[in-house]
Amino acid sequence: MNPSILKAILKNQSKILEKSVFVFYITILFFISLSSSAQNKSEIIIEGQVLDSLKNPVKNASVGILEEGKAVQTDSLGNFRLESSSTFSKEFLGKEVTLAAQHPEFRTFRQKIVLKSYQKYSIRLSEFEELKAVEITAKLNNDDRETSKIILDPKGLENTPTGTGEFSQILVTLGLGIVSNSELSSAYSVRGGNYEENLIYVNGIEIYRPFLVRSGQQEGLSFVNLDLVKKVEFSAGGWQAKWGDKLSSVLNVDYKNPTSFAGSASVGLLGGNAHIEGANKSKRFSYLAGIRHKDLSYLLGTLETDGEYQPRFSDFQSLLGYKLGKLDKDGNFKNQDKNTTLSLLMAYSQNRYRVFPTGRETTFGTFDEQVRFFVDYTGEELMNYTTYQTALRLTQKFSQNFSMDFTLSGVDTREREFVDTEGAYRLCDVNNDITSDNFNKCTLVRGAASEYFYARNSLDAQIYSFKNRSSLRLGNRTMVEFGGEIKSENINDELYEYKVLDSAGFADINYFVDTETTLNSIRTQGYAQISHFFGTDTAEWHNVTFGVRVHNWSLNGQTFISPRLQYKYQPDWKADIQFGLAAGIYQQSPFYRELRNFSGQINESLLAQRSLHIIGSMDWDFKFSKRPFKLIVESYYKQIANLIPYDVDNMRLRYYATNAARGYAWGIDSRISGEFIRGTESWFSLSYLQTKENTDFDERDFIRRPSDQRVTATIFFEDHFPNNPTFRVNLRLLFGSGVPFGAPNNQNYRSFFNNPAYRRVDIGFSKSLVFDENKRIKSIWLGLEVLNILGVENIISHQWISDYVNDVQLAVPNGLSQRFLNVRGVVKF
Numbered sequence: 001m002n003p004s005i006l007k008a009i010l011k012n013q014s015k016i017l018e019k020s021v022f023v024f025y026i027t028i029l030f031f032i033s034l035s036s037s038a039q040n041k042s043e044i045i046i047e048g049q050v051l052d053s054l055k056n057p058v059k060n061a062s063v064g065i066l067e068e069g070k071a072v073q074t075d076s077l078g079n080f081r082l083e084s085s086s087t088f089s090k091e092f093l094g095k096e097v098t099l100a101a102q103h104p105e106f107r108t109f110r111q112k113i114v115l116k117s118y119q120k121y122s123i124r125l126s127e128f129e130e131l132k133a134v135e136i137t138a139k140l141n142n143d144d145r146e147t148s149k150i151i152l153d154p155k156g157l158e159n160t161p162t163g164t165g166e167f168s169q170i171l172v173t174l175g176l177g178i179v180s181n182s183e184l185s186s187a188y189s190v191r192g193g194n195y196e197e198n199l200i201y202v203n204g205i206e207i208y209r210p211f212l213v214r215s216g217q218q219e220g221l222s223f224v225n226l227d228l229v230k231k232v233e234f235s236a237g238g239w240q241a242k243w244g245d246k247l248s249s250v251l252n253v254d255y256k257n258p259t260s261f262a263g264s265a266s267v268g269l270l271g272g273n274a275h276i277e278g279a280n281k282s283k284r285f286s287y288l289a290g291i292r293h294k295d296l297s298y299l300l301g302t303l304e305t306d307g308e309y310q311p312r313f314s315d316f317q318s319l320l321g322y323k324l325g326k327l328d329k330d331g332n333f334k335n336q337d338k339n340t341t342l343s344l345l346m347a348y349s350q351n352r353y354r355v356f357p358t359g360r361e362t363t364f365g366t367f368d369e370q371v372r373f374f375v376d377y378t379g380e381e382l383m384n385y386t387t388y389q390t391a392l393r394l395t396q397k398f399s400q401n402f403s404m405d406f407t408l409s410g411v412d413t414r415e416r417e418f419v420d421t422e423g424a425y426r427l428c429d430v431n432n433d434i435t436s437d438n439f440n441k442c443t444l445v446r447g448a449a450s451e452y453f454y455a456r457n458s459l460d461a462q463i464y465s466f467k468n469r470s471s472l473r474l475g476n477r478t479m480v481e482f483g484g485e486i487k488s489e490n491i492n493d494e495l496y497e498y499k500v501l502d503s504a505g506f507a508d509i510n511y512f513v514d515t516e517t518t519l520n521s522i523r524t525q526g527y528a529q530i531s532h533f534f535g536t537d538t539a540e541w542h543n544v545t546f547g548v549r550v551h552n553w554s555l556n557g558q559t560f561i562s563p564r565l566q567y568k569y570q571p572d573w574k575a576d577i578q579f580g581l582a583a584g585i586y587q588q589s590p591f592y593r594e595l596r597n598f599s600g601q602i603n604e605s606l607l608a609q610r611s612l613h614i615i616g617s618m619d620w621d622f623k624f625s626k627r628p629f630k631l632i633v634e635s636y637y638k639q640i641a642n643l644i645p646y647d648v649d650n651m652r653l654r655y656y657a658t659n660a661a662r663g664y665a666w667g668i669d670s671r672i673s674g675e676f677i678r679g680t681e682s683w684f685s686l687s688y689l690q691t692k693e694n695t696d697f698d699e700r701d702f703i704r705r706p707s708d709q710r711v712t713a714t715i716f717f718e719d720h721f722p723n724n725p726t727f728r729v730n731l732r733l734l735f736g737s738g739v740p741f742g743a744p745n746n747q748n749y750r751s752f753f754n755n756p757a758y759r760r761v762d763i764g765f766s767k768s769l770v771f772d773e774n775k776r777i778k779s780i781w782l783g784l785e786v787l788n789i790l791g792v793e794n795i796i797s798h799q800w801i802s803d804y805v806n807d808v809q810l811a812v813p814n815g816l817s818q819r820f821l822n823v824r825g826v827v828k829f
Contacts, residue, residue: 046082048080050103051122063100067092068097093116104722105678147566147581159730167222172734191249194248195209201251202224211415228317233251234250263276264827269824270295287321300817303818306357312350317345319346322342338399340397349386351383356380357423392407400473420453448503451501456497457494461490462489466486489592494515496514515601560587577618580617585612587611609641614636640665640693651796684714686711706740729765732760738755741797765784784821788819795814799812
């Protein structure tokens with residue numbers, strides 16, 4: 001199809017969609033108005049005026065009685081006239097009701113009144129407190145003085161249009177060097193690293209990803225359940241010594257500590273989830289539990305490969321807490337300086353992906369020279385991942401200044417990968433002469449063959465850990481933190497797979513792996529750090545943190561030491577600006593995936609990768625039009641030694657299992673966030689990155705690393721109806737320039753080619769219904785999401801096919817999801 005015609009069709013579809021959504025909302029408003037006018041003659045009249053704190057009239061404010069469920073708008077002088085129907089009057093006349101007023105620029109007003117036949121009220125609205133950006137806390141404690149760290153409020157992220165609601169996809173929207181090129185996966189990379197270089201903690205325990213996963217659609221649910229989250233901390237580099245030994249980033253998630261009963265339930269076209277939380281009458285015992293289910297059948301139906309998809313992903317998590325000390329009547333410790341708490345985190349996940357592929361048709365190339373790729377499939381693929389995880393945590397506070405935390409945790413994962421498929425393919429030229437009778441049909445067949453892939457792979461892993469974290473405050477300005485961990489890792493892997501290529505009647509086994517591996521090892525880690533604060537919270541201040549980590553792994557016998565330094569400074573200026581500097585050594589000891597090469601062989605002498613981080617940052621909080629904004633700018637440089645090279649195959653990282661490279665990464669991240677629309681939070685992020693490596697096994701000098709995505713940009717923009725903030729629109733835009741890829745089995749062509757840019761725009765429309773706090777149901781949220789609204793065909797990987805006419809190999813692109821519609825509903829109680 002002519003690209004200009006296709007573009008016009010897509011543009012027309014977008015306009016039709018916009019008009020449909022507009023008509024949908026207008027229709028709802030029409031029926032609401034119609035039902036209101038159908039009421040009987042009014043018998044109760046309330047008149048009055050709405051003013052601000054300076055007694056200025058507030059126009060376009062909504063005023064109503066909550067029990068009646070309707071509202072009127074104030075005029076230009078702030079006046080309103082509220083008339084109630086006779087039916088409502090008979091039931092509520094002389095009774096107590098709630099008079100409410102709402103405006104986007106002011107706090108919501110609520111007051112109990114006794115209904116009379118006629119009465120007048122003057123309502124005074126108070127302005128919002130001018131807070132800093134939602135993800136950055138305003139308090140000045142030790143956490144807020146850390147360099148290159150942001151603190152996120154999960155409540156501000158709930159309605160981000162992502163389809164699946166995966167926390168990692170929401171995290172990618174924040175920018176600041178966080179990148180993902182697949183909406184099907186929870187994997188993300190940070191500042192030139194890969195997803196296996198990211199540390200993830202939930203309530204102090206480290207979270208692991210599946211080992212055998214090959215593509216995003218197989219991956220299932222990520223561990224973090226947004227319904228259970230209380231606080232999120234993220235560092236894109238230069239983090240303190242109290243966090244672990246990896247190369248790229250740290251994500252630390254804390255779950256809630258409930259004090260009263262609450263819950264939620266949501267459902268959409270891609271799955272649903274529910275959670276409950278609460279505490280007993282004495283507040284000594286608390287509970288938090290969530291269940292999730294994701295079904296991607298609808299989404300996977302937009303992929304190029306046709307077939308019967310059966311993806312079923314489910315998980316259950318619970319956190320139980322118990323206070324061991326003496327409590328007062330409100331459930332608080334009587335002695336706040338000395339107390340003990342015990343918590344138990346349990347998680348179970350079952351990720352099952354099954355597909356019966358039937359066929360595929362892909363057209364690629366330029367308009368002048370198009371090539372079409374046909375495949376007919378038989379067989380099936382089955383991936384099954386089952387994970388159990390638990391952690392028992394004891395927190396002992398000995399005094400106001402000294403506390404210790406002990407955590408005993410375990411992970412048991414069982415992964416099975418069964419593949420038995422055969423694909424017969426045909427490659428041909430496409431006639432692009434629009435005047436020809438054979439337009440858009442195959443002309444010359446360039447190649448034809450079949451490929452049979454068989455795999456029976458299984459992996460069992462058990463990881464057990466005992467960890468201590470302690471903190472000692474020396475006065476009001478010095479904090480000492482120290483701790484250690486001992487970890488046992490047991491892995492059993494059976495890998496058996498092969499590929500047979502049948503071309504022109506000649507069958508050839510071009511890939512065969514048959515290995516069995518058993519690894520048992522012990523890791524020992526420890527850290528200590530000291531932070532000191534100079535100055536005053538309200539004027540000029542300095543904060544310095546110095547720490548060191550020690551790590552030993554029994555498998556390769558390596559022990560390494562990693563010193564780290566952070567410095568943050570706030571000058572005594574009128575502008576609220578903070579400057580930061582971080583430097584340190586970050587070393588990542590190999591895990592099982594790095595040890596295994598392309599042939600399935602294990603290199604037990606592989607050493608840790610080592611990276612030097614140098615980061616400079618500036619945080620500026622300012623006000624524009626009396627609204628809060630925040631600008632963050634960070635520049636960084638990483639020098640990497642003992643690098644373990646890898647290639648990317650869809651979502652699978654295939655390591656060379658040797659310390660055969662050295663590399664570097666440098667770049668700059670910028671982000672501005674704030675109330676571009678009063679009462680909402682939006683942000684814009686722009687990043688530049690360059691990362692390269694020099695390997696020992698090819699003839700070239702420095703080449704681009706697989707994660708070398710030069711320019712990335714993210715936009716999250718929220719808006720609402722001026723007179724009704726319960727109707728909202730959320731826009732999410734992701735852009736990333738193309739990452740490199742290379743021809744298979746040819747080391748001199750690694751990172752030789754460049755992918756197209758990743759472009760994606762998602763938009764969500766929502767309506768919130770908020771009820772009185774005394775009601776059983778607190779709120780209802782209804783959302784309509786149009787994902788990939790521009791219908792961009794993003795590419796995740798390539799399949800290499802032989803062209804026998806020209807004696808070359810062609811890279812057939814494997815695309816991601818197309819445009820699709822999602823509907824979600826959330827009830828909170």
